[in-house]
Amino acid sequence: MTSPAKKTPLRTALVVQKTDWRTLIVVSSSLSLRRSLRKPSRPASQPIHSVRFTGYARDRNQGGWTMAVWRTEQEEGLPEIPGYRLMRVLGYGGMSTVYLGQQLSLGRDVAVKVMRQDVVGDEIGRRRFENEARTIARLDHPHIVHIHEVGRTKDGLPYHVMPVLPRGHLGRRNLVRDEARIREILEALLSALAYAHSRGIVHRDVKAENVLFDDAERPMLTDFGIALRRGYGSRVTTAGTAVGSTAYMAPEQARGSEVDLRADLYSLGVLAWEMLTGALPYKAEDGLSMALKHVQDPIPRLPPHLSQWQRFFDRALAKTPIDRFADAQGMLEAMRKVPHAQRQPLRAAIARFRGQHGPRKLLTAVGLMAIMVGAVVVAAQMDQRKAAETWAELRASATLSSPVSEPSIELDPTRGAPVPDPTDAMLRAVPESAAQRHIDDAKRQLQQNRLIAPVGANAYESVMAAWNSDSGHVDLPPISNRLIAALGDEAENRLRKGDEAAVRDLVSRVGRLATQSNGRHASAVAQLNKRLATTLSSKMDTALARHDRTAAAQVVDSAKALGMGRSQVAALQSRIERIAKPGDKVADSATGEMTLVMTEGRMVAVSRNPVTRDAYAEFVKATNRDTSLCRERVSPLRLLAPRTWQEPGFQQPGSGPVVCISWKDAEAFARWKSQRSKQRYRLPHANEALAVARSEGQKAVSEWLNDCVGGNCERRMSSGRSWRDGKGVRPLDAQRGYDDVGFRLVREM
Structure with a gap:
């Protein structure tokens, strides 16, 4: 057999040499095709029909990563079946x-x-x-x-x-603009799943490629190869192994945990999202990253034109099974309640508003509409009543039979001009203040939370107009106090969210109100400044807890922008100096010196030194932890020359790194340290381990990582070169020890 002469990138490594009908090709960590595990039985000139990736393997001779690639059968020698x-x-x-x-x-x-x-x-x-x-x-x-x-x-x-299902699978169809057809397919699949679930069968691999169409265009659920039957355990899979397609896999399925019918409903939810939007809800480069997104990432938001579906997907794609639909029938009923965008446009618009803004704002909007409609109706009735009264008065005056004569006024030459009767003027109503209309508007707008918008119809503009119209109105001080309090609440809320521009605008408006009232609201302004200072201090506390200097500096900038006093700004500035920076060294009673590392927006402390034999001995003494195997189960040396962490097969001082311990032992040690010290310790992830250089002893060892292998957490990754293995990363059995693998700890800050 001839091997390719040049190295091949990992993504194109499936282009292999032409060999027999079944060949296992191995790709080493150098990314070159290294060897074939089976000799060809056919001339190398015959073409390969197809190639399929099956998984990872270990090249024991070369000590690196390998990738197994199987070639399938040629289209010849078709099987013979009677009939x-x-x-x-x-x-x-x-x-x-x-x-x-x-x-x-x-x-x-x-x-x-x-x-x-x-x-x-x-x-x-x-x-x-x-x-x-x-x-x-x-x-x-x-x-x-x-x-x-x-x-x-x-x-x-x-x-x-x-x-034969000749119409192809669902993954080849674009149904983005055909919501009616999407609903038909979902109803059919939910009916099929409800039937299977009622008979104790969980499919576990619901995806677009497993939905085929017959000649009548009916969707058909296929491929029950990894289906789980109630009462039969999980014999078709290895315990703790995640099976299925990661793009559609429920979080508990990705973790390799036990699943029930709600895992199928989650997968169907992913499929529904894909049909509606034309894309999967999560995107990732590989299967492991995709599985992690299903486990960790929040449920994404739909585009605005589909937001009436958001509540449905918030439940269908819930991370925990208990938060999802209880069964297929419940999911079907929820789907039928989602308004159809074309057939029920008003209901769909309301549902979109609710999906975007939540039920509380929806109720507020409905209430406002009801108030407006009611106001129009009342005004119309009042106008009709007033017109009727005016018409009645006109008719009465037109029927008077005799005119009323003007009263005679007698002149008294001794008193001069006559004095008019003051009775009418005394009984006439006092003229209404020009500010009253603005105050009434402000009260109504405050109830509607229309503080500064919309322009021309908000509480701030109404109160300012009232001050300009009649600054002596008795109701102006109380309505101004209410407005300042409401503006303060909004400013505090915006400050928590980091919206500095909005906060500055709100504070500026409060200042103009105080100026307009000639200092009558100075105490309310002082109270607002105190509230904002408290909020800034709380944000600084959060930044300190996270060791986030950038966020702390933003707090100081906000204080300056809001015009806080020099002493307040200086106090906040001084607190920044307490925040440690990435790369700083910190002491740790459990592991010695640790180095601060910023990872995924959080600061953690990573130990440079592996856990020692003496420290592990203290743990074993306190917990009576059993000793893990340190050889292969099939190795005869396990019985003839057993190895343990006390006797790994070579001399070690008590200060040397402990080896021959499993990943589960290391994780148990981290939990024990956490309980004793009231700090949270764990094993490092790959990026954390790489960020801090290890201290190398005379006999270098690799270290356990927290990362699972391909979604299978019964196998964990190790990192770093060791005296036995020169490669940097390798997958290992989490339940056994290795004489060249120890572990370090990470402390959450």
Whole structure:
């Protein structure tokens, strides 16, 4: 066999040499194709039909990462099955090949799934294949693919026969502009899942590629190879292993935890998001990163035109199963309550408003609309009543029979001109102040929380207009105090959110109000300044707790911008000097000297020194921790020459790094230290370990990391070169020890 002469990047390493029908290619950490584990049985000139990546392996001779690549069968030598004629390959799966065939007795086309020869000897692969047949055989639903027949080929390979679904899978369709069709597909799939769940079956791999369409365009749920049947445990997977497709995988499934029907509903929620938006809710470079996003990242927000769906997805994609829909029927009912954008535009608009602003603002908006409608109706009724009264008065005056004569005024030459009667003037109402209308407007606007907007119809402008109209109005001081208090609340809220521009505007308006009132509100302004100073101090406390100098400097800038006194600004400035910087050294009673590292916006302290044998001995004495294996289980030396952390096979002082301890031992040590010291210790992640150089002893050791391997947390990563291995990173069994692997600690700040 010939190997490629030049190195190949990891992403293009699937372009391998032309060899036999089944070849395992290994890609080393140098990214070159190193060797083949199987000699070719065919001339190298024959082309490869397809290549499929299966997982990672370890190159023991070279000590580096490897990547296994399997090539599938050529389209020749089709299996022979009595009663069927196989015509060509339709596709390849992880355990089987799917052929287009014809059932001779009925003359109909069928799909025949045949287990690959190399999987027959693999217990897990064989069980998955058999599990699919047994599972589908128990299900009879119009949206679940069914099986016609099962059996074995002439070569003894298991097979089962299914209908041909020629319309392709859901992943090849763009339904973004067809919400009605999306709802039809979701209803069909929810019906299928409800049926499967009622029979104790959890699919565990709901994704676009597993939804096929028949000739009638009906969606059909397929591929029950890793389905879990209630009462049968998880025999088709290894315990603690995450199975399924990470792009659609529920958080508990990604962690390798036990799953129930709510994991299927989560996956269907991802599929619904993908159909509506044309993209997955989370994007990542690889499967591990994708799984972590499902576990850790918040539920994303939909674009505005789809926000009526947001509440549905907030529940469908909840991180914990208890927060999701209880069953498929509940999810279906919730989906039917989501207004259709084309058929129910008003309901959809209300739902979008609620999805964007929350139920409280929705109720406020509805209340405002009701008030406005009510005001219009009342005004119309009052106008009608007033018009009727005026018309009645006119009619009465028109029917008077005799005119009223003017009263005679007698002149008294001794008193001069006559004095008019003051009665009418005394009974006339006092003229209304010009400020009253503005004050009434301000009261109403304060109730509606219209403090400074919209322009021309807000409380601030109304109060200022009242002061300009009649500064002596008795109601002006109390309404001004209410406005200043409300502006203060808003300024404090905006300051917490970091919106400095809005805070400066609000404080400026309060200052103008105080000036307009000739100092009558000086105490209210002083109280506002005190509240803002308290808020700034609280923000500084938060920055100190996080060791975030940037955030602390922003607090000082905010104090200056808001015109705080020099003493207040100086006090805040002095507190910044207490914040440690990345790279600073800090003492630690548990691990000695530690170095501060900023990672993902948080400061942590990373130890330079690995945990010593003496420190670990204290832990074992206090907890009676059992000793972990330090050799392979199959190694005969495990019995003849056992190794433990006390006797790793070479001499070590008590101050040397402890080895022959498992990841679980190291994690238990970190918890024990946390309980004793009231600090939170843990093992480092890869980026934290790389940020702080390790102190190397005479015999260098690698160190355990907190990072899982490909979503499987029964295997953990180790970092750093050791006396036994020259490579920097390798995956290891978390439950056993290694004589060249120790651990360091990280302390949360």
